[in-house]
Amino acid sequence: MKELSSNPLQNGIFEYVRNIAIPLNEPIYKYVDLFNTNALVYTAVDFLAMKASQAKPMIFKTKDRGAEKEMRKMAGMWKDSYEYKQYKDAKTKGIDEIYLEDIGLGDGDELLRLKRILTRPNDFQTFGEMLHSLVVFNQTVGWSMLYANTTNKGIIDLNSAPTHEIDIEGGSPKNPILSYKFKGNYQIKLDPKFCFPVRTFSTKYDRMGTHLYGNSKVKIAYAEILTYIEAVAREYTAFKTGDSAHILSPKDPEAQQSAAGDKGFFQKIMNDIFSGLRKKDRHQAVFVPYALEHINLASALKDANVIESKKAIKEIVAGVFHLPVRVVYNDTSGGTYNNLKEDKKDALRNGVFPLLNQFEETMNERIIKPNFGYEFGFDYDSYEELNPDVIADMERLAKVDFISDNEKRSWNDFEKLEDERANTPQKYWESNIEPMNFDENL
Structure with a gap:
């Protein structure tokens, strides 16, 4: 008799789960192979992975939970120097950051292990390389997974599992995941206690647990990708034959x-x-x-709408990965320099950061906090695309006459001026009127 959960909804979702591998019935290897062989797929997925790998891990203790939540909410979302300063203020007020480069032998074994996990998590990858592979598997396969190699001392290694080579072994409605097993060799099993999957959302709630495999982004754009391959082949044929027969x-x-x-x-x-x-x-x-x-x-290449088709397909595929086509495929036609700058920020905020948020939550809630007692997050200061345009900010502030010069300077972390007038808004310089101090008039 099947072991049932006390949650009736879970019993329904995993009704047909039993002690065998949960079936997927999708050509996952085809999607992975497209990443390895097709420029359209590789460019989009690798852009996400490359940009995600630039995020710097940080650990901290929370001083003020409200300010810490504000810091997380604003991370990477500031639009100008003023909002960036608000983010920095919330970070200073909310947390005490422990800088990884400052951790040394005198800080104890636990912090040293944590430093290693966040810099060199295993013998084969840096933290950035591990993050890169997690994003690639997540987008091509539909799910990625962190595996924590654990001894009696605690976690000693953190690894990115090759999820296209792994089957999920079902158990029962009460315990749906019995293990993670390598395809073709079910003797090698990974204990779910040390496995931390990050999935894309799938609607395959077939009561067999298939939704646990996520949903490959490459599969979503598969038809368009095949059409693109045919368009490229048409161009190649035209190049060899002189465009017509x-x-x-x-x-x-x-x-x-x-x-x-x-x-x-x-x-x-x-x-x-x-x-x-x-x-x-x-x-x-x-x-x-x-x-x-x-x-x-044969019709001439220009009459076959091949170029227009390729452009339209690029836009569709870029949209699947939540990326502006101008950025991911370097299509600068019809865009100004300022538009391109904003597109690069949108690529981070709509494509990269949502992925990082998923990994951050998994790392924080399931690995770092319960095993080390610290909190984990990503520091987005490493993205130069988000650097405030100081000159543009100062030009805008120069037109504002109801804020003092020193207050304007503080928004960009400039030192205060000695001149007394720098503490008074310029609109009051030529008059005897001074801004009212509310506290002094109570």
């Missing part, structure tokens, strides 16, 4: 018959002409002693 035939069949008797004479003329051609060009020339007509069998 023809059938040649004599205009006058009688002329063809009369030319047969002049074969020797025509051969001499042909030899004379060939002697003047370079050897590599000779196979491209054909001579006949009579007029020809032709039938065009």
Whole structure:
């Protein structure tokens, strides 16, 4: 008899789960292979992974929970120097950061292990490389997984599992995941206690647990990707054949018959002409002693809408990965410099950061906090695309006359001016009026 959960909804979702691998019935290897062989897929997925790997891990203790929540909410979302300063103020007020580079031998074994996990999590990868692989598996396979190699001392290694090579072994409605097993060798099993999956959302709630495999982004764009491959093949064929194919035939069949008797004479003329051609060009020339007509069998490349189709498909695929097409595929047509700058920020905020938020939550709630007692987050200061445009900010602030110069300077972390007038808004410089201090008039 199946072990049932006390949660009836869970019993329904995993009704048919039993002690065998949960079936997926999808060509996952095809999607992974497209990442390895198709430029369209590789460019989009690797852009996400490369940008995600630039995020710097940080650990901290919380001083003020409200300010810490504000810091997390604003992370990477500031639009100007003023909002960036608000983020920095919330960070200063909310947390005490422990800088990884400052952790040394005198800080104890636990902090040293934590430093290693967040810099060199295993023998084969840096933290950035591990994050890169997690994003690639997440987007191509539909799910990625962190595996914590654990001894009696605690977690000693953190690894990115190759999820396209792993099956989920079902258990029962009460305990749906019995283990994670490598395909083809079910003797190697990973204990779910040390496995931390991060999935894309799947609607495959078939009561067999298939939704646990997530939903491959490459699968979502698969039809468009195949069409793109055909369009590229059409371009390649056009390049090799000169863009069109023809059938040649004599205009006058009688002329063809009369030319047969002049074969020797025509051969001499042909030899004379060939002697003047370079050897590599000779196979491209054909001579006949009579007029020809032709039938065009293929439309010209420009008439086949191949270029327009490729552009439309790029936009669709970029949209699946929540990326602006101008950024991910370097399509700068029709865009200004400022538009491109904003697109680069949108690529981070709509494509990269939502992925990082998922990994951050898993790392914080399931690995770092329960095992080390610290909190975990990503520091987005490492993204130069988000650096406030100080010159543009100062030009905007220069037009604001109801804020003092020193207050404006503080928004960009500039030192205060000694001049007394720098503490008074410019609109009051030429008058005896001073801004009212509310506290002094109570």
